[in-house]
Amino acid sequence: MGNWLVGESSAGPSGGSFGEPSAGPSWRSSDGLSGGWPDLHAVPAYRLKDFIHAKLKPSEECLKRIDQDVDAISDFLWSSELPVRGVAKGGSYGRETVLRGYSDGTLVLFMGGFRSFRDQKENQRGLLSVIEQRLKHHKKYSMSVSLGHTLEVLLSVHGQKILLQILPAFDPLCFGEDSSSRIYRDLKSTMDKVRAAPGEFAACFTTLQQRFFQRYPRRVKELVLLVKHWYQECQEKRMTSPSRRFSYALELLTVYAWEQGCQNEDFDMAEGVRTVLGLIKQSSELCVYWIVNYGFDDVTVRNTLLCQLRSQRPIILDPTDPTNNVGKDGSWELLTEAAQAWLDSPSLNDMSPAQCWNVLPTSLFITPSHLLDTFIKDFLQPNEKFLKQIRKAVNIICEFLKNNCFKDSSTKVLKAVKGGSTAKGTALKNGSDADIVVFLSPLKSYDSQNKERAMFVQEIQRQLEVFRKTQELEVKFEISEWTAPRVLSFTLKSRSLNESVDFDVLPAYDALGQLHPGFTSRPKAYKDLIALCKSSGIKGGEFSTCFTELQCKFIILRPTKLKNLIRLVKHWYKQCERKMKPKASLPPKYALELLTVYAWEQGSGMEKFDTAEGFRTVLDLVIKYQQLCIFWTVNYNFEDEPIRTFLLTQIQKKRPVILDPADPTGDVGGGDRWCWHLLAKEANEWLSSLCFELQSGDSWQRVQPWKVPVVQTPGSCGAHIYPTVGI
Structure with missing residues (x-):
């Protein structure tokens, strides 16, 4: 068993409203960044995964011992003649995002005497006093400290410390049932009547929070650890304790980045970091939410949700509590500067272009009708610099196809035509691609195109392999699954280009001949x-x-x-x-x-x-x-x-x-x-x-x-x- 020590007091609303962990001490684990590892900003992008496993993840043995001690407290309270009807584990501990050294946790006690949110509001303090007295009669837990609406104990196991809050709460889920509109209607009604602070009843939804994070792969939670560790480093440099509420906001932002931009269980950690940092830089436009537990169907819940989504940004809504905007508090401006610094660091910017996922800071779904044109301009429409880069890349390939690809053969390139969204003027800002249709002299009919194009695809690929060795180009080919490929797909990179461009080159029969102005039909x-x-x-x-x-x-x-x-x-x-x-x-x-x-x-x-x-x-x-x-x-x-x-x-x-x-x-x-x-x-x-x-x-x-x-x-x-x- 570990030792239970006195925890520090809560930091008030800025450190987390009721149900949020207190800020806790700013010290770190004893091993810090020793053992040959540099400061996070100096860790090479390809070593981030190793860094997480070596320095950020607690050992399985530590987590097992912590589980045993939390269960021991839970069992003791169950056996103390208290009306405990169920328990839930929350905070970083419950979400499985515990950082090595020091982290937070929550043990929520669902009390049989609480039949409503109002019951919790009116009777919580008295019941908390009873729980405190029970703990003080046990020598192991006698150092617990009452902090108004919570009790805190500090659990220590082999250098791993967890500041555990004990919260008596109402269980609106009826001990396991899914959330419903009725629950959130009751929540809103109670909050209006008792003038509760936003998120004051967040602890009631700890079970849902736990389920929400259980859906995500282990690697996503490792990315969360990296972002939280970076945030702690930023706070330490400013001699300020991290806010657990804001740390939770960053956890949600990281999940959002992966969900919107990747969804692959095996992903590049550096790409994920760059994406999260990019979103932090756009904090003034952030509007992040989920409708997995609540949505727009019920009028009351819809109005509550819309009121939040129309409020001043940044907005990061707790996916289990629509009244709780966890992104509202925090030093976003200072964090933005730190995000830019890490993005500019040679270690994270070790390749050109430095890849990240395509994630917008806000959702189209909640963009008001009068702001749609602005949404398109800000997030969808490519800028001129981007278009020039695309045109340059297309011209490089077109010139190669026309002048180099078949120069030593009887095959003639009749024309190379630019197609796809780039040529039409409908390209999106991210995910650049270009189609080039190359009309070849040997393809004299539709039938010949059907039978011979695979041969020309292979020849173009062979010639491109030779061409790239004489140019400052990086070409990555996508191998076709077809035995007779219809298209050559590849990615072009150039030292003079900031972005890569995905190409499709398609050999074709020139059915229309040389189009002349005025021709609109070719019967x-x-x-x-x-x-x-x-x-x-x-x-x-x-x-x-x-x-x-x-x-x-x-x-x-x-x-x-x-x-x-x-x-x-x-x-x-x-x-x-x-x-x-x-x-x-x-x-x-x-x-x-x-x-x-x-x-x-x-x-x-x-x-x-x-x-x-x-x-x-x-x-x-x-x-x-x-x-x-x-x-x-x-x-x-x-x-x-x-x-x-x-x-x-x-x-x-x-x-x-x-x-x-x-x-x-x-x-x-x-x-x-x-x-x-x-x-x-x-x-x-x-x-x-x-x-x-x-x-x-x-x-x-x-x-x-x-x-x-x-x-x-x-x-x-x-x-x-x-x-x-x-x-």
Whole structure:
């Protein structure tokens, strides 16, 4: 058994409101950073994992002894004729984020005499006095100290110290039942009546807090230890004791960073650190919350949550208590300076570019409608420097493909066309990628492209391997799983570039020839494609790369604000994808891009429009996916056979139907090929988002979608054809 000693007094609200551990002593474990380890700022990025295991994690034996001693206190109180109905372990100890040397813990006693939050408020002090007297009659625990609403004892086991708070509390979970809206309604009602401080009843939800942290992998908790240790070092340099409440805020911020940006159990520790430090630098914009225990469905809980989310930032809500913003208190400005210093340190900045996860400091879901344009500008729209870097990287590869790749062979590069979101002007700030379609002279038909492109992919890779040895380039190839690869995927790095760029190079047949100004239709190219698809059973859209120029032109000429709306929809799509992956196969992003263009064309058509209305309309179309039949006649139409017959067949297919405006065989709606129903479910849940709330005086109204038809017909596109039944 360990020794129980007197703990220091609580630091008051700044050190943690009721239910939060006191600040505790500022001393550290006796071994400190000895044993050959440098100061944290000097630890190389690749050694961070070793540092955690060597210096930050308590030994398994220590943790086992601590468990035994905490259980001993719990057993003693259970046997002291007290109305204890259950216990829960909280603080760093309960969350399994104990730092070696000194840490905090909580032992919550759920009392049978507390039938409500109000009971706890009115009777807690008296019951605490009884518990204190019980402890003082036991020689081992006689040094416990009463601190108003808590008792504190300091547990010491082989150099590991835990300041344990003992908290009598009401159990709103009915001894194991899940949380519900009723519980949080009661919480809000009681807090209003007794004028309780935010988070005053946080201890009541210790069981939920424990469950919340149990969901996360061991490596995430190791990252938490690293961030907490860094915070303690920062406080020590300022001769200030760490706030346990703020330490908890940093734990949640670390979990948020991993959840939003990684979700892999095996990740690079340095990337995680850089991500958390980057979020700390954006503290004035931080709005972090979870809806795993409470949400927006119940009116009272929704209003409580919205009140918090609309308050001044930084906001980091306790995932078990919507009244408890643990990010409100803390020296964020001073910590921001320290975060920048560590980010700039040679040890953490040991590679170029220094990788981190793509995590925004706030959620789109709680961004008010009038701030959507600002959200796009601040978080989604690439800056000019970024775009110049992309263009430079694309030009390097294009020049190589045109002038070097096939210079010693009879193969000629007819043209290299830039495609994808970068070329269309709809790229997101993070996750840069670029498509380059290279049209080769030996590929003289769709059939030859289908049979020979794998050979050219392999040749381009071989030539790139030679090319990179003569240039200041770092190229990392992604090996294709296909025996006959259709695309060469690789990452390009350059000493002159601050970021890496992911490329897809796709060999293709030049079906359209050299496009001339004024040409908007190529009937022969489409007739040949339709004939091949009918005769060979090749999937529709297989040769969409041949029409890359038309795909880009379809978007490039659109207003800038529409391209920004596309960025917003793509960001929303990525949030849905992260949430579901790898559970479902979602529709391609290109389908959402086309749906956005269609919503704007049919609903607004103006260069200036309300972004919230446009976003709301796109989600409305997603929800109505089972009715969608959308196509354009800008590059093909109903005038020529067999295109007319083929199009009529296409638009009678199972909905949703969304035809690629550059390729009539490409139905990116796909019928039941993709899980539209899951995307529609997400879209329906997003209708309660703040994105679609509009303030009108003292009240709030819901943003309404534009009136957009869900079905296109030949007649609506100006074709003089009687629609077939079912169209």
